[in-house]
Amino acid sequence: MNADYEKQLEAGISRELKRLPELAAPDSLVTRVxxxxxxxxRFPWYRRSWLTWPPALRWACFTVLLALFAGFCAAGSAMAHxxxxxxxxxxxxxxxxxxxxxGNTLEALAGSGVLVLKKFGAVFxxxxxxxxxxxxxxxxxxxxxxxxxxxxxxxxxL
Amino acid sequence: MTNVQQFEAFMRRYQNMxxxxxxxxxxxxxxxxxxxxxxxxxxxxxxxxICASPTAAGWLKTVATNLSLxxxxxxxxxWSFFSELPLSxxxxxxxxxxxxxxxxxxxxxxxxxxxxxxxxxxxxLPAPQRVPLVLFHFDELSYDEIAEKLGVSLGKVKTxxxxxxxxxxxxxxxxxxxxAP
Numbered sequence: 001m002n003a004d005y006e007k008q009l010e011a012g013i014s015r016e017l018k019r020l021p022e023l024a025a026p027d028s029l030v031t032r033v034x035x036x037x038x039x040x041x042r043f044p045w046y047r048r049s050w051l052t053w054p055p056a057l058r059w060a061c062f063t064v065l066l067a068l069f070a071g072f073c074a075a076g077s078a079m080a081h082x083x084x085x086x087x088x089x090x091x092x093x094x095x096x097x098x099x100x101x102x103g104n105t106l107e108a109l110a111g112s113g114v115l116v117l118k119k120f121g122a123v124f125x126x127x128x129x130x131x132x133x134x135x136x137x138x139x140x141x142x143x144x145x146x147x148x149x150x151x152x153x154x155x156x157x158l
Numbered sequence: 159m160t161n162v163q164q165f166e167a168f169m170r171r172y173q174n175m176x177x178x179x180x181x182x183x184x185x186x187x188x189x190x191x192x193x194x195x196x197x198x199x200x201x202x203x204x205x206x207x208i209c210a211s212p213t214a215a216g217w218l219k220t221v222a223t224n225l226s227l228x229x230x231x232x233x234x235x236x237w238s239f240f241s242e243l244p245l246s247x248x249x250x251x252x253x254x255x256x257x258x259x260x261x262x263x264x265x266x267x268x269x270x271x272x273x274x275x276x277x278x279x280x281x282x283l284p285a286p287q288r289v290p291l292v293l294f295h296f297d298e299l300s301y302d303e304i305a306e307k308l309g310v311s312l313g314k315v316k317t318x319x320x321x322x323x324x325x326x327x328x329x330x331x332x333x334x335x336x337x338a339p
Contacts (some may be wrong), residue, residue, distance in 0.1 A: 006320065012332050013323045016276050018297045019269075023277070025177035026191060030169055033198045034162070042200075051203055 165205055169198055172215060176222045182292045183226040185281040193229055197222045223297060227307065230285060258335030279329040290315050 045053055053061070080083050117125055176197050180190040200221055202206060208214045280288060290308065293299045299307065305315045326332070 009320075009323050009327060013291075013326055014295055016330060016332070017280070020273050020276055020280075022174040023178040023181050025173040026187075029173055029177070029191060029194060030166060032191075033169060033195050034166065036195060036199060037162075037165075037202055049203065110250060148236070 159272060161205070162323060164209060168201075168205070168209055169215075172218050173198075175215060176218050179219055179222040179296070180226045182280065183289055184229060185283075185285070185288060189229060189233075192225075193222065193225045196225055223293070227289070230289065269301070275328075276330060279326055282329070283322050283325055285331065287318050287325065290319050290321040291326075294319055 040048065045057065050058065050061070173194065177190060177194045180193040180197075181187070184190050184193065191238050197218060201218060208217055211217070280292070283291065290304045293304045293307065294301070301312055301319070304319075305312045308315070
């Protein structure tokens with residue numbers, strides 16, 4: 001499509017759209033908004049948006065949250081250096097040692113995979129990757145075509 | 159004049175602009191009304207600051223645009239691989255009815271009818287074409303800004319806008335300079 005045509009099209013559509021007046025909002029809109037505001041104003045302060053709380057309460061809330069955050073930080077730091085916690089961590093390590101066996105098995109499996117790849121070479125690896133990518137693309141493409149066909153709309157010839 | 163009365167007057171002044179913004183992006187009366195209500199409820203929270211501000215209209219328009227786009231992405235299909243599909247439950251592919259004769263429609267209609275026709279044609283466009291088109295022509299955003307706002311590629315924005323314009327041209331039977339008889 002040439003650039004000249006696109007410019008003419010843009011100008012033509014812009015001219016049409018710029019001529020449009022604003023749409024009239026329904027008459028009931030003001031009533032709807034005012035009654036929603038009225039409903040909200042009847043809520044107790046704690047059910048309203050934080051921004052509309054009385055300033056004193058907002059500051060109090062902010063201070064409490066800040067204190068809580070500082071408390072959690074201090075508690076976390078203290079716990080990290082506590083003997084009891086360190087002892088508990090060591091106790092937990094024992095039952096988790098079984099996981100090391102699983103790790104070793106996985107490592108052996110990965111090693112055997114690497115050996116197989118070395119035997120067949122890089123060409124085999126690349127071919128597998130390409131086949132996998134092609135398979136995925138094929139599924140995606142076929143899915144898109146089926147969906148487009150299923151929802152295809154009839155365009156009237158103008 | 160109380161704060162509530164002031165707000166009511168403020169709303170009456172801007173409600174058409176906010177509603178138009180939402181309606182053109184959403185192409186659905188009920189959803190546009192909901193978004194407009196949400197915009198004004200938000201405006202009420204900041205009313206002390208925006209009531210006398212010269213940028214109030216711009217603020218309202220931006221909030222209306224953002225809320226409409228949020229609404230589209232939250233409640234409707236995202237722009238995606240299947241963006242050309244009509245959305246289920248909505249007859250977005252409906253065609254407009256035109257007089258049977260081949261004369262240029264523009265000559266036969268008075269301004270109000272023409273505007274109504276353009277408005278209907280715009281709202282009949284599928285969302286992936288209508289939304290960038292509205293952002294470009296009404297909000298005067300650049301292609302880059304639209305791509306960023308919608309989270310899609312620049313190429314897709316350009317293609318969708320071109321398709322939208324082409325669809326409008328066909329529906330409105332616009333004659334461009336190079337096509338003049």
